[in-house]
Amino acid sequence: MIKVNHLKKSFGKNEVLSDINEEIQKGEVVVVIGPSGSGKSTFLRCLNMLEKPSDGEIVFEGTSLTGLKEQELNQLRQKMGMVFQQFNLFPHKTALENVTIAPIKVKGVPEWEAQQDGTRILEQVGLADKVDAYPSSLSGGQQQRVAIARALAMNPDVMLFDEPTSALDPEMVGEVLKVMKDLANSGMTMVVVTHEMGFAKEVADRVIFMDGGYVVEQGVPEDIFTHPQHERTQDFLAKVL
Amino acid sequence: MTKSVKHFFLILIALVSCFLPTMTVSAEDGSALQRIQDEGVLTIGTSADFPPFEFYAVVDGERRAVGMDIFIAEKIADDLGVELEIQDIGFDSLLPALEARNVDMVIAGMTPTPERRKSVDFSEIYFKTFQNIMVKAEDQDVYSSIESLNGMRIGVQASSLQEQLASQIDNPELMTLTDLNDLLLALKTNRLDAVIMQGPNAEAHAANDEDLHTFVGGFEMDDDDQGSAIAFRKNEDSLVEAVNESLNEIEEQGLIEDYLAQAGEYMAVSEVNEDGEEVEDGFVSSYWEYFWDGTMLTLFISAVSVFIGMILGALLAFKRLSKNTFVRVVATAYVEFVRGTPMMIQVMFIYFASGIFFDLPALAAGIIAVSLNSGAYICEIVRSGLGSVNKGQEEAARSLGMSKKQSMRHIIFPQALKNIWPALGNEFITIIKESSIVSVIGVGELIFQTRVVRSISFQGILPLFVSMLIYFVLTFSLTKLLNYYEGKMSHD
Numbered sequence: 001m002i003k004v005n006h007l008k009k010s011f012g013k014n015e016v017l018s019d020i021n022e023e024i025q026k027g028e029v030v031v032v033i034g035p036s037g038s039g040k041s042t043f044l045r046c047l048n049m050l051e052k053p054s055d056g057e058i059v060f061e062g063t064s065l066t067g068l069k070e071q072e073l074n075q076l077r078q079k080m081g082m083v084f085q086q087f088n089l090f091p092h093k094t095a096l097e098n099v100t101i102a103p104i105k106v107k108g109v110p111e112w113e114a115q116q117d118g119t120r121i122l123e124q125v126g127l128a129d130k131v132d133a134y135p136s137s138l139s140g141g142q143q144q145r146v147a148i149a150r151a152l153a154m155n156p157d158v159m160l161f162d163e164p165t166s167a168l169d170p171e172m173v174g175e176v177l178k179v180m181k182d183l184a185n186s187g188m189t190m191v192v193v194t195h196e197m198g199f200a201k202e203v204a205d206r207v208i209f210m211d212g213g214y215v216v217e218q219g220v221p222e223d224i225f226t227h228p229q230h231e232r233t234q235d236f237l238a239k240v241l
Numbered sequence: 242m243t244k245s246v247k248h249f250f251l252i253l254i255a256l257v258s259c260f261l262p263t264m265t266v267s268a269e270d271g272s273a274l275q276r277i278q279d280e281g282v283l284t285i286g287t288s289a290d291f292p293p294f295e296f297y298a299v300v301d302g303e304r305r306a307v308g309m310d311i312f313i314a315e316k317i318a319d320d321l322g323v324e325l326e327i328q329d330i331g332f333d334s335l336l337p338a339l340e341a342r343n344v345d346m347v348i349a350g351m352t353p354t355p356e357r358r359k360s361v362d363f364s365e366i367y368f369k370t371f372q373n374i375m376v377k378a379e380d381q382d383v384y385s386s387i388e389s390l391n392g393m394r395i396g397v398q399a400s401s402l403q404e405q406l407a408s409q410i411d412n413p414e415l416m417t418l419t420d421l422n423d424l425l426l427a428l429k430t431n432r433l434d435a436v437i438m439q440g441p442n443a444e445a446h447a448a449n450d451e452d453l454h455t456f457v458g459g460f461e462m463d464d465d466d467q468g469s470a471i472a473f474r475k476n477e478d479s480l481v482e483a484v485n486e487s488l489n490e491i492e493e494q495g496l497i498e499d500y501l502a503q504a505g506e507y508m509a510v511s512e513v514n515e516d517g518e519e520v521e522d523g524f525v526s527s528y529w530e531y532f533w534d535g536t537m538l539t540l541f542i543s544a545v546s547v548f549i550g551m552i553l554g555a556l557l558a559f560k561r562l563s564k565n566t567f568v569r570v571v572a573t574a575y576v577e578f579v580r581g582t583p584m585m586i587q588v589m590f591i592y593f594a595s596g597i598f599f600d601l602p603a604l605a606a607g608i609i610a611v612s613l614n615s616g617a618y619i620c621e622i623v624r625s626g627l628g629s630v631n632k633g634q635e636e637a638a639r640s641l642g643m644s645k646k647q648s649m650r651h652i653i654f655p656q657a658l659k660n661i662w663p664a665l666g667n668e669f670i671t672i673i674k675e676s677s678i679v680s681v682i683g684v685g686e687l688i689f690q691t692r693v694v695r696s697i698s699f700q701g702i703l704p705l706f707v708s709m710l711i712y713f714v715l716t717f718s719l720t721k722l723l724n725y726y727e728g729k730m731s732h733d
Contacts, residue, residue: 050636071644077639084637090637106641150637
């Protein structure tokens with residue numbers, strides 16, 4: 001579904017990603033772990049071109065994203081939902097409006113239909129009673145669930161999660177992870193950058209360990225967590241587990 | 242042509258018009274008279290704070306300019322068979338307005354000095370006059386001749402004959418102001434010892450104010466300097482000849498005396514009732530209409546200007562964020578240029594420069610100038626507003642497939658607008674105060690009306706106080722109103 005060939009990204013002289021090659025299959029749940037500054041968030045943001053790669057190629061469903069025109073890129077981004085660490089909900093819109101604005105404005109879905117869908121998706125993430133609430137009156141966990149619903153409303157083929165629980169109070173992490181687990185069980189293709197090792201162990205089909213702009217090691221969760229091959233992986237896991 | 246290119250050209254046109262040199266239109270032949278008769282309107286420029294020559298009075302319940310000069314102009318328009326239109330402009334802006342073709346002729350008790358003759362033509366002298374010295378009544382024994390004024394503080398109107406006459410006093414300490422009423426106020430508040438004024442005008446004031454005393458100055462003057470004449474653009478002989486004919490007629494029939502007497506009647510009181518009796522009223526009840534009209538016009542100018550300014554400002558702000566370097570530079574240059582020059586000059590420039598090409602009414606010129614000015618400031622407000630919106634907002638919008646434009650329109654701009662609401666309100670309040678500058682081109686807003694009331698009521702300070710109060714009530718209640726809506730707009 002997504003193919004990454006020789007991806008490189010530098011900010012000025014600082015090379016953050018050095019030659020990444022990956023392939024993500026349809027229905028696969030891939031969890032990316034690694035120390036801060038390892039480039040895992042940048043990797044994720046390159047997948048939907050929020051960061052423009054310095055070199056290399058991203059191929060999504062057979063189309064190369066690098067070198068696409070803005071308009072075509074906008075089309076393809078609709079199929080790649082993204083969830084941010086800081087939620088980035090639209091503060092001037094209610095929960096339901098947050099969820100419906102893109103379907104209405106981008107896809108041209110009639111308002112009543114978008115609202116019906118939006119209400120259903122908000123129910124699905126457990127926020128049936130918050131449709132008319134503004135983000136400022138919601139807790140962090142509720143805001144992040146609205147953000148997930150917002151991305152799902154576009155009916156994406158893949159969901160990208162950029163440290164979705166890192167900005168949350170500990171007691172709210174569970175509710176967000178539960179929504180993500182349900183999503184994974186429903187067969188959604190997911191790429192998740194996270195520090196939640198429990199989630200990785202339980203849900204991931206594949207775990208990628210990144211450090212210093214490289215993919216150091218990857219494999220099924222049991223292999224990575226119980227028999228890590230690389231010293232750096234062992235170091236990292238010793239600290240976080 | 243793409244939209245951004247079109248916007249760019251609009252801005253370019255606005256800019257270029259700011260840099261146009263003052264072009265002199267080529268010499269005219271005998272067509273000036275023909276043109277006026279074709280149009281059916283004779284537009285005169287005057288400065289109606291100068292009784293008995295020109296001033297405001299309520300005639301049959303209606304407020305209009307009257308006075309000797311106005312009656313003469315009416316007679317001339319009659320003789321030419323055209324309508325008369327009066328433009329009331331500050332005295333020192335009259336000749337620029339004439340040269341910029343905003344008016345056809347200037348009749349304002351103006352003396353045809355040699356300096357003025359260099360730039361304009363004059364009719365024959367229609368009124369021989371004399372120059373007076375105005376002092377405080379209590380000083381009438383101290384100052385009674387030119388000699389007694391040596392080294393004293395003397396007030397004269399800017400670019401007037403009196404300014405030149407002041408040189409006949411030894412070592413005068415000169416104060417030069419545009420408005421005669423300000424000079425008289427300065428005299429009464431002990432900032433001046435004497436004011437040099439045209440004779441009939443000085444007598445009118447002294448008769449209406451017991452604190453003032455006037456006497457004939459006895460200045461040495463050329464024949465030319467002793468009278469008033471009508472000013473025309475150079476090379477419009479056909480018009481000058483026609484006007485001279487009317488003036489001759491006026492002289493032969495002794496009409497000047499009639500006109501002066503008529504003006505005197507209007508001058509004695511601000512209002513005459515149906516039986517010709519004076520209506521004695523309090524200050525506010527006599528003049529509230531002037532203040533009301535001025536206030537309405539001030540609000541109108543401010544509201545329209547801020548509205549246009551907001552559209553222009555938003556447009557400029559987007560242009561300043563453009564990827565196209567050229568567009569960006571032009572927009573930036575516009576903003577910097579407008580912010581770096583005084584609004585007063587912008588107002589005068591647009592009014593006078595536009596007059597060279599077409600007949601733009603003063604009110605329209607004023608609104609355009611204030612809008613263009615406000616647009617530059619609002620551009621900076623909008624830019625800071627856009628900058629205040631978290632970068633994550635655009636990323637979220639783009640990741641949902643929104644185009645740059647959609648995310649600007651639905652996500653970024655509404656939030657920016659909320660953030661800049663207080664600053665926009667401040668701009669509106671600033672414009673209410675600063676729009677007073679359009680009074681220099683004769684737009685009858687609050688400051689202009691205040692000037693009018695000062696000239697017809699012979700009161701220096703009270704009108705200022707009333708107008709100050711009105712401005713405060715306007716801005717204060719607006720502040721409260723904006724705070725209320727600001728509270729309603731916040732969800733977070």
